[in-house]
Amino acid sequence: MKISAEKIIELLELNSYSYKITGDFDKKKVFYFASIKDTIEDGFYFLIHQYIGQVEKIYNSVVLTDSDENPINGNTYIQVKNPQLVYYKITSFFAESQNSFIHPTAIIDKDAVIHPTAYIGPFCIIGKSVIGENVQLLHHITITDNVEIKKNTVIEGNSTIGARGMAWIWDENGERVIQTQFGGVEIGENCLLGTDITIVRGSLNEKTKVGNDTIIAHGTKIGHGSQIGNKVHFANNVSLAGNARISDRVFLGSASVVSSNVTIQEGCVVGAGAVVNKSHEQKNCTLAGVPAKVIKTNDFDSKLNGVPMSFKK
Numbered sequence: 001m002k003i004s005a006e007k008i009i010e011l012l013e014l015n016s017y018s019y020k021i022t023g024d025f026d027k028k029k030v031f032y033f034a035s036i037k038d039t040i041e042d043g044f045y046f047l048i049h050q051y052i053g054q055v056e057k058i059y060n061s062v063v064l065t066d067s068d069e070n071p072i073n074g075n076t077y078i079q080v081k082n083p084q085l086v087y088y089k090i091t092s093f094f095a096e097s098q099n100s101f102i103h104p105t106a107i108i109d110k111d112a113v114i115h116p117t118a119y120i121g122p123f124c125i126i127g128k129s130v131i132g133e134n135v136q137l138l139h140h141i142t143i144t145d146n147v148e149i150k151k152n153t154v155i156e157g158n159s160t161i162g163a164r165g166m167a168w169i170w171d172e173n174g175e176r177v178i179q180t181q182f183g184g185v186e187i188g189e190n191c192l193l194g195t196d197i198t199i200v201r202g203s204l205n206e207k208t209k210v211g212n213d214t215i216i217a218h219g220t221k222i223g224h225g226s227q228i229g230n231k232v233h234f235a236n237n238v239s240l241a242g243n244a245r246i247s248d249r250v251f252l253g254s255a256s257v258v259s260s261n262v263t264i265q266e267g268c269v270v271g272a273g274a275v276v277n278k279s280h281e282q283k284n285c286t287l288a289g290v291p292a293k294v295i296k297t298n299d300f301d302s303k304l305n306g307v308p309m310s311f312k313k
Helices: 005-014 049-057 083-092
Strands: 002-004 020-022 030-033 043-047 062-065 076-079 147-149 160-163 168-170 176-178 184-187 198-200 207-210 285-288 293-297
Touching (some): 002 005, 005 030, 005 076, 043 049, 043 083, 049 062, 062 083, 147 160, 160 184
Parallel strands (some): 030 043, 062 076, 147 184
Antiparallel strands (some): 002 030, 020 076, 285 293
């Protein structure tokens, strides 16, 4: 994806960002969005001041930075506050979106309620559910009965929303009796769900709920009746057992596990591979290990590897 220097400045000003340009700057030149992990010439990068030394690998490019050093290697610096945030904001103007459409291979229940602006991609199956404004179901997605997906939520391929739970008990003869599932699922606004995600419906009258602005990365499995707050982040392959409660702004690291009926409080970070087998009452703490223990509290000023800085009001 490419962007002109002129467009970079236009988007900075559109968002009312203060900036300072250091080095030669040809407004007509075109640059390519690029990662410091795979550098190219004529790239468009961001580097926060702690990592400005990595600019030695970059040539003839534009770098958003909060560093006040002078540019090298023919680069141009655009100094801004919080360059990563500004860079992400600029990339958002180039995000792909789908026009409203229902693919002819989709199978949709006659009682489903689908907003006219929704996109239903190839080989989706939609039960008696409610699909809201600007929802995008990209392909090979199964939505069972009694599911509501609210506006602007995107679900990528090969996911199932409203799967049956596996609750059961032995009878007096040692035979397994499986509980019939009557509940549903509610997914809030502006959520992004990756591929191969399963969300199990509530067992009886309850709903499994996912709050607004939540991101659920690929391979995650969410058990029946779980209650997930707003602005939660699930990394890859997280597992939530039934009736887990995840409060607002929690970050769940890759392959972490939360046991049944466990509560995680607002603002907590769960480390990769951690197993949280009991509730923790403290907010804004970091949990790590097997079983998980609190290793940090109220740590708003440091950045864990792979985890955005904690949000402090």
